[in-house]
Amino acid sequence: KQEVTQIPAALSVPEGENLVLNCSFTDSAIYNLQWFRQDPGKGLTSLLLIQSSQREQTSGRLNASLDKSSGRSTLYIAASQPGDSATYLCAVYSGGGADGLTFGKGTHLIIQP
């Protein structure tokens, strides 16, 4: 059974810092991995999707990497801003009859102004 772990569970940093969020998964046979952002009481916003054949994806100040063989992904946020404060969720899609995403519990990020 696929399990996803996110470290740290919470993070508070001053505005302007670069930061890294970590995600690990137990079964490397994944189809893709998605990073999401969730604001309090809201739905999920997709940030980046990395296919299993890819090593990284970039969108603006965000960069996500994938090391499938070691079961790890990182989300790098450059020049953090208070508006980046949210919970960041990592999810893997295994396909092949397990068509739902398996999520981690998320990293609660606070950017101090």
Add this chain to the structure above:
Amino acid sequence: DTGVSQNPRHKITKRGQNVTFRCDPISEHNRLYWYRQTLGQGPEFLTYFQNEAQLEKSRLLSDRFSAERPKGSFSTLEIQRTEQGDSAMYLCASSSPDRAIREQYFGPGTRLTVT
């Protein structure tokens, strides 16, 4: 592009009542998913439709839960005889038929409170 929509956004009900939620996916997406999220946890997969066919159900989906997707368009999730443990955010997502993508797009969710 109207995105995934869900109604109602909030529902308060008394224990033992039945509730029904609706999800309208992105129009060209043939895949539709339901998830449940409790406080402090990541979403957990409940069930999945490809067009009108329900192809996968999690063991989290007890007999009190039923989902439908008539004509492969919108979907409904019904919970019968609600219990306090059903209180959660219910999220719907849809994805493209393109095998190469499979990116899931989520709606705003329906927050259920069972009193």
